[in-house]
Amino acid sequence: MVVEDPHQEISEENIKLNKKFISNSDIVVVSRVPFGKKNYENLLSVEEALNLNKKVYFIDGSNFSSRDYTNGRATELFKKILKKGAVSVDNEEELAILLKKGGA
Secondary structure: OOOOOOOOOOOHHHHHHHHHHHHOOOEEEEOOOOEOOOOHHHHHHHHHHHHOOOEEEEEOHHHHHHHEOOOOHHHHHHHHHHHOOOEEEOOHHHHHHHHHOOOO
16 A cells, blocks of 8 residues: 555655556555545556556546546546546445456
8 A cells, every 4th residue: 555644745756656556456446535636646547557457446436526626637537547448336335246246
């Protein structure tokens, strides 16, 4: 797990560590985290995960825009990530069921 102080920009070191974890993962799950200027880089890393053929899931993706504090930039990237193959699920239970069935 990569940990950063809340409300701080993500350090270059942690961006690299996050990308390393993603490259070593089979799936990437994005929780109900709000996205702002300081953690937008995480969403870019999620997009890169798809380029590495990782399965990407967003919890509560239908409400993503309510957690966007980037004047719409994060929502636009989220939509792009979905078009590339990420999956939005309503909640953790739905994700668990989907993964037990072999993913989407």
